[in-house]
Amino acid sequence: MKQQKTGIVIAAHGRHYLADVDGSHVQCVTRGKKTNVAVGDIVDVTFTSPDQAVIDKIQERRTLLYRSDQYKSKLLAANVTQLFIVVATEPSFSDDLVSRATVAAEAAGIAVRLVLNKVDVTANLEQARTRLKVYAAMGYPVHEVSAKERPDDTVAELAPLLDGQSTILIGQSGMGKSSLINLLVPDADIATREISAKLDTGKHTTTFTRLYHLSGGASVIDSPGFQEFGLYHLSEGMLERAFRDFAPYLGGCKYYNCRHLAEPQCAILDAVGAGKIAPMRHELYGQLLHESAQTLY
Numbered sequence: 001m002k003q004q005k006t007g008i009v010i011a012a013h014g015r016h017y018l019a020d021v022d023g024s025h026v027q028c029v030t031r032g033k034k035t036n037v038a039v040g041d042i043v044d045v046t047f048t049s050p051d052q053a054v055i056d057k058i059q060e061r062r063t064l065l066y067r068s069d070q071y072k073s074k075l076l077a078a079n080v081t082q083l084f085i086v087v088a089t090e091p092s093f094s095d096d097l098v099s100r101a102t103v104a105a106e107a108a109g110i111a112v113r114l115v116l117n118k119v120d121v122t123a124n125l126e127q128a129r130t131r132l133k134v135y136a137a138m139g140y141p142v143h144e145v146s147a148k149e150r151p152d153d154t155v156a157e158l159a160p161l162l163d164g165q166s167t168i169l170i171g172q173s174g175m176g177k178s179s180l181i182n183l184l185v186p187d188a189d190i191a192t193r194e195i196s197a198k199l200d201t202g203k204h205t206t207t208f209t210r211l212y213h214l215s216g217g218a219s220v221i222d223s224p225g226f227q228e229f230g231l232y233h234l235s236e237g238m239l240e241r242a243f244r245d246f247a248p249y250l251g252g253c254k255y256y257n258c259r260h261l262a263e264p265q266c267a268i269l270d271a272v273g274a275g276k277i278a279p280m281r282h283e284l285y286g287q288l289l290h291e292s293a294q295t296l297y
């Protein structure tokens with residue numbers, strides 16, 4: 001009889017997956033053309049050779065973080081409990097991407113923290129701080145670090161936050177996400193090379209999502225940087241609730257089905273007018289409403 005076991009998906013590249021099963025790395029494929037497996041998924045597998053297996057079943061997910069475009073959704077990670085959004089004093093970060101990430105996380109029930117890296121670049125520090133105040137005011141913690149100049153302080157600040165959590169780091173290219181991962185995950189480089197070889201991606205690419213185990217059962221997921229964070233999958237009803245800054249005002253509109261775009265006596269528009277909600281956030285909300293009406297799947 002073929003051997004059935006349970007593992008956790010630690011890397012994904014196209015339809016190639018690598019799972020950790022009892023501490024060994026196993027190449028996995030899905031049945032048929034299924035591509036609905038995400039890094040972090042707990043999977044039941046059937047071995048087809050000592051280090052290869054077929055994924056039979058994805059166990060029920062606690063959370064699922066994904067982005068999407070008009071045509072399809074792209075799974076980022078399963079079962080994560082928190083998202084670290086990495087930004088930096090330089091290069092400049094995109095408010096649009098940061099905000100989209102907060103919305104995706106809220107919709108998925110995942111906690112959010114912002115990490116401001118490169119605080120040693122003092123020339124841009126105050127500007128970055130000012131921009132991040134919008135998020136701090138919504139209740140998202142902001143952690144100031146310098147992976148390069150103050151590595152020990154950085155670990156002291158961030159490592160305790162990883163305990164008992166499954167954390168995904170996302171960030172635009174150049175923010176220092178790799179530097180942070182290397183500080184927080186001992187031997188991350190070695191693990192990545194090994195995973196890349198086992199994933200059999202043809203070339204030794206590092207642009208895939210991967211999960212690292214930390215001692216004590218915590219895990220960290222590194223995802224490739226991306227320039228777009230489509231949220232076409234979020235319905236109108238989900239959207240307004242995924243804007244944490246809207247929460248105090250929801251239910252206060254004249255019309256129960258208010259879309260908060262141009263309606264009279266809209267509590268959200270009033271809050272924007274009163275400076276309680278950042279105009280940038282309301283504009284993004286309008287854009288996301290538009291996106292959610294465009295899905296073709």
Ligand SMILES: Nc1nc2c(ncn2[C@@H]2O[C@H](COP(=O)(O)OP(=O)(O)OP(=O)(O)O)[C@@H](O)[C@H]2O)c(=O)[nH]1
Pocket residue numbers: 117118119120121145146147148149150171172173174175176177178179180224225
């Ligand atoms: N001044 C300063 N530079 C840093 C700091 N952390 C990282 N860097 C530099 O920023 C650049 C980008 O760092 P990476 O860690 O490669 O950034 P990344 O976000 O993984 O970027 P990608 O690999 O493009 O996704 C490198 O030149 C780092 O040396 C920091 O705290 N301060």
Ligand SMILES: [Zn+2]
Pocket residue numbers: 253258259260261263265266267268269
């Ligand atoms: Zn309204």
